[in-house]
Amino acid sequence: MNRYLKLVNFEFNRFVKIYVVLLAITLITQIIGVILKSREYVANANEAIYQEQLSTSEFLSQYGTMSFDTIVRSVWFLGPIALCAGAVAFYIFLIWYRDWFGKNTFIYRLLMLPTARLNVFLAKGTTILLVTLGFIGFQLIILPIETTILKWIVPKDFRVDMGVHEIIGAIPELHLIFPQSFIEFVLSYGAGMMVVFVLFTAILLERSFRWKGILMGVAYGVVALFIMLSPLLVQDFVVDGYFYISEMVLLEVLVGCIVIALSIWFSNYLLKRKIRV
Amino acid sequence: MKKYWKLITLTIIIMAGIGTFYIYDSLAADAYPAFTIETNSGNEEVIENLLINAHYGTGQNIQPVQITKDEAIYANERSFFERLDGAYLSPERKHLQENYRNFMRGKAIYGSFYEDEEYLVYANVNIDTSALEARSSSIEVSMLDKGTDETTSFVYDIPHSSEVNHVALQDVQLVNDNVTLITQNHSRSQGNLAIHVYEFDAQSHELIREESIISDQAQEQNQFTDMFMLNETDPMSSKDYAVFRNVVREEIRNNDGTYSHEEISNELIAYNLESGKIEDITLTEELKEFGRVNLFDGTNLYFTKSIENGLEVVSYNIKDKKIENEMTVELDQVESSQAPSFPMVNEGGRELAHLTVHDKNLYILSRIGNVEEPADLIVIDLETEETIYEGEISEKGQNRDSDEKYELTITGIEVN
Secondary structure, rough: OOHHHHHHHHHHHHHHHHHHHHHHHHHHHHHHHHHHHHHHHHHHHHHHHHHOOOOHHHHHHHHHHHHHHHHHHHHHHHHHHHHHHHHHHHHHHHHHHHHHHOOOHHHHHHOOOOOOOHHHHHHHHHHHHHHHHHHHHHHHHHHHHHHHHHHHOOOHHHHHOHHHHHHHOOOHHHHOOOOOOOHHHHHHHHHHHHHHHHHHHHHHHHHHHHHHHHHHHHHHHHHHHHHHHHHHHHHHOOOOOOOOEEEEEEEHEEEEEHHHHHHHHHHHHHHHHHOOO | OEEEEEEEEHHHHHHHHHHHHHHHHHHHHHOOOOEEEEEEEEEHHOOOEEEEEEOOOOOOOOEEEEEOOOOOEEEEHHHHHHHOOOHOHHHHHHHHHHHOOOOOOOOOOOOOEEEEOEEEEEEEEEEOOOOOOOOOEEEEEEEOOOOOOEEEEEEEEOOOOOOOOEEEEEEEEEEEOEEEEEEEEOOOOOOOEEEHHHHEEEEOOOOOEEEEEOOOOOOOEEEEEEEEEEOEEEOOOOEEEEEEEEEEEEEEEEEOOOOOEEEEEEEEEEEEEOOOOEEEOOOOHHHOOOOOEEEOOEEEEEEEEOOOOOOEEEEHHHHHHHEEEEEEEEEEOOOOOOOOOOHHHHEEEEEEEEEEEEEEEEEEOOOOOOOOOOEEEEEEEEEEEEEEEEEEEEOOOOOOOOOOOOEEEEEEEEEE
16 A cells, blocks of 8 residues: 555656646636637727717616626637647657657666555556646636636626636536536446556556557557447346336446456556566 | 755645635525515415426626425536436426436437326437438337336337438327327428328237328428427326427518518417327417417416416316416516417417426426526416415525626426
8 A cells, every 4th residue: 555655656757847837827828818719808888888889787788797607608718628638648658658668768766666566557557547646636726716806807796706616507518527516426436447558558568569569559448448338238138128227327337347347457467477667 | 855845836736726626616596686586475385396407697708597385406516427417407307317227228318208207208200321322220129018017119110201311209109008109290392391190009019000190291392391299287197189380481582682581371270199190289269369278287378467466277178178267467567578389378478477287287487687687486376376375586694796697597497
């Protein structure tokens, strides 16, 4: 356990500089977005009311009120989220390959540590999970700050205030990263970790068998996908809608656990017997 | 410990951000107003099983809400698994899924159900869309014998012909031990809509009778027919009649080149399920002036008309061909709202109130446009024509900040 924690700490510390930069970019870009979008709205209102002589209510019926979901839909808000998501996706690969291609093949030392090699694998997976959840947690913490800034700039009569839940509720595209209930959160990120473990296994296959390994990695991905789809295929083609949707979700959780277990077992085998340094 | 501080900070960010988000979630329920039915006078028992479907909120953030005597449950307060199977959406589905969980497996939600003391019958029309040209349809029927807990199923392939292009199931009934299906059949040739009856022997599963009971009456190229079955208050129960509205419209070319539609005939047709015969519904001139009837409880039709301070309600018994009740109901607020709903009083596009009938009691709910105005709920005993219950839908507890622009829109009421 201690070894594992040390490895997690070690892996996170290797990424922490880029991580802090990404968090800073998110905070700054989103706050700039809030200020610009709010000011733009206030400027429109001023122009309409003072120059076009509209009354407040006429302006509101023509342009609508200002609320935070307008900002969320802008590139100022979604851009940094996309950047962070892209960074995590990239790092899933980099977290392994940097050990081979960095200065003095570091993987050699990692694998020589007096601990189970599986701990290296699990520590890398944990790091990806923590980094992802950190982005989500950080975003949820800065959202109330951003809505407060909107309140400073736009007068009360011109805005509709939204809570964090309402903001995310209003944008269905965000439901996958910010699920509305805790169960969905666990399911969403559980599925995410399953994908990460499948990708890790494919990476280890490539590291073990190089060119041939790429094909094997792709094949493993296809097998995992097929296992995940199997309850759906059975439901549609074999039992003709026999299962209730809630039962289907439980079946998917079950096969998801099978895929995770299979990936960990297979990776353990590869790390122990086949890996090439 | 010290060397772990970065990892600990990260964990704190995760706990604080995500933790508060989901803990707040369980508290958020309080953010929505708690609507309840408040009794002013009368017996509360009659509203024990009353369910009001509504939407709350404006613009981007609209929450479906179900209001009962004691509580208002918003859709996002349902648990994840409750939302998945959707049983809470209708008490009927909940009843079926809870009591006949295995029978209900693989049953399409848009299928039709019939239930009496002995049997539960499910029917659905499957359309094979894989073949582009000749679309073949089949009727699927499942029957549960509640006594023996045995399920029998059969499939009937509707013979492909130029006459039948699309079959839409309207209702399933068990009449004299025969499974009777009422469908709306569209044919390939233009303007050919018909109401069909398919009757199967419940034991041998053989088709006994297939008949077109109402046919298209559009004569000209520019005439269009609309034929539909009136929804009843309790679609699953056994009934004496199926009632259809048959409307023929004519397309008229205006001087400015646009088109408009004019109604050239509009009639109500009753089909006696027992005898298998069409019976005319002849309405008095006075009744014809009433708003469109949309409420039907299997025996009686309910006509409504708004008057100065309320509603005039007339019920018409199809079997005896006579008016059963004729009364006026005082309502404070009969005004327009935009709630699209069924069944309700609709007059010239203005929706006035929601109605339903259960156990010879007529339920009337005046519309709600705004939370600040409570809606009135009145229950009238149709046998004595007396008001047995009076109440209102209002917000329990603290008043909302009046600046917030929220609205409660009622979409329907039902009693189960």
